[in-house]
Amino acid sequence: MKNRKYLIIAVGIIAMLYNSGCQKQLDIKPNDSVESAIALKTSKDVEGVLIGAYTAAGLRGIYGGRFQSASDFLGDDGDFAYFGTFSDYTELNNKTITVNNSFVEGLWNAGYNTIGVCNTVLANLALVDPTKKAKVEGEAKFLRGMVYFDLARAFGKAWNDGSPTTNLAVPIILKPTTAISGIEMVKRNTVAEVYAQAISDLQFAENNLDIKSTYASSAAAAAVLARIYLTQEKYADAETEATKIISSGAYGLVEHFSDEFQVKEQATRVFNTSEDIFAIQISSQSGYNALNEVYASSAFAGREETYLNGQFFDMFEEGDDRINEVTDDSFTAKFNNAFANVVVIRLAEIYLIRAEARALKPSPNLSGAADDINVIRHRALLEDTEATTPGDLLAAVKYERRAELTFEGFRLFDLKRYKETTYSIDGDGNHVDPFEWNSPKLVFPIPKRERDANPLLTQNEGYQ
Structure with a gap:
């Protein structure tokens, strides 16, 4: 069967979640479909599928680490060199x-798997306890909105590259597909359309979730x-959104x-x-932290294949404590715990x-911008920024982000x-x-497998 997983409910995830202790409530048969009337009967069932959405989002193919590392490898201009077998x-690179x-x-x-599970949750909100409904909907829409934004950034042109109203991103799918026979051949939506869908989902999540949670939260949606x-x-x-979180x-x-x-x-x-x-x-x-796999040394369970180049060390200002996040002068130490959480959003980014x-x-707050930069610099044991103009402050932000x-x-x-x-680089780290x-x-x-399954998915420029 052609690979059409992006349109199919994650039956395996749901089965895994319910296999221990919930089999009486959910009897999944080895078919190519999951009839929601059979599979989902109670609020607890739907809440269990929501946990499946988090499981899907946390797989290494996406937020478990590979989305982050794949985009960084593509964007890298010589901070590191890869000598691995992948x-x-x-x-x-x-x-x-x-x-x-x-x-x-x-x-x-992984992205469409997550979206598919979220869509299943959203299609069955009528089963959810009324006191939990807004929260369940908010969490599912947070995950769906974040995934759509990141898929659009990865598979579509940048927002500032041409016209987002005509540039293509990824298909928007808002309903679960419960049977192979029901699969539709979908086309790619525009960058603007996917961003709009992500914003709509995230705004709902922001307005219906608590400010802080181990799971999705109002702050995460605002971020x-x-x-x-x-x-x-x-x-x-x-x-405005950043201030909501900080304040x-x-x-x-x-x-x-x-x-x-x-x-540890x-x-x-x-x-x-x-x-x-x-x-x-x-x-x-x-599972495991895929960033540990690609970046850490073998002493910390990594594959010891991604070496830091001189350009990386030369980037830092003298006295910047963040340079100490390397070990043996060769590897980043950020991910030296194979079972550490993969942090997707943290407060330092929000200040920046x-x-x-x-x-x-349009009406800049230059002193406020400097204050936010200095919050991050002080933690890194650096003095206040000397930047005072919009251009210099932007340069200061660029440094802090890197x-x-x-x-x-x-x-x-x-x-x-x-x-x-x-730039691409040679084995010595040269541009x-x-x-x-x-x-x-x-x-x-x-x-290719997606286009083989669905010829309506046009290819991006520069690829066959």
Whole structure:
């Protein structure tokens, strides 16, 4: 059967969730369909499927680490060199992605798998306890909205590259497909349409969830909205969303930068820090942190294949404590716990979003932007920024984002927002071929297996 998983309910996940202790409530037969009238009968059933949505989102193909690492490998311009055996990473780092790249295909499948499970939850809200309905809907829409935004960024052109009203992104699917015979051949929606859908989902989540939670929260929804508005250059809106989070007092920076990346004497389950707004909860039972796999040394369960280059070390200002997040002068130490949570959103990013928005909005708040930058600099043991103009403040934000958020999945999308050039590199870390921010090679191809299954999915420029 052709690969059409992006349109099919994650039967395996639901079965796994209910296999221990819930078989009496849910009897899934080995068929190609799941009739919701049979499978879902109670509020508890639907809430269980919602847990399945978190499980789907936390798989390594997407927020378990590979979405972050794949986009960073594609955006990298020489901070690191990869000497591993995953040809998929080599393709990404060289900017020579093939249509069969398994990490790109994995992102597509994991993304639509998550969306499919969320759609199942949303289609069965009538079964949910009325006192829980808004929360369940909000959590499902948060996950769906965040995934749609990230799929649009990965598989579509950047918002500032041409016209988002005509550039194609990914298909919008809002209803569950419960049988193979019911699959529709869908077309790709535009970048603008996918962003609008993501915003709608996230706004509902923001208005119906608590400000803080181990799972989806109002703050997490506001954070992704802030990312979207910053991408769209709606700076006042981005500032508003970031301020909601900061002003809530529900989150606080940990005292030391290294405290955010919890490394124990041996790999073990950890809990969110005060800084974590949304994180994938990893344990030895649920899976592993894919960022540990690709970036950590073998001493910390990594594959020891991604080496830091001199360019990385030269980037840091003298005295910046964040440079200490390396070990043996070769590997980043951010992900030295194989079972640490994968942090998707943290407070430091929100301060930097607000700083950039304050500096660039039509009526800039330059002192406020500097204050936000200094919050991050002080934690890194640096003095106040000397920047006072919009241009200098933007340069200061760019530095802080690279020093603070490196290897966390931001580089590719930052260089597109800033219209910067990246490079492929040779084995010594030297720049080889330049790739402008709007190069077609910095957009993921639509996976071949998806196009084989659905010829209506047009391919991106530069790929066959």
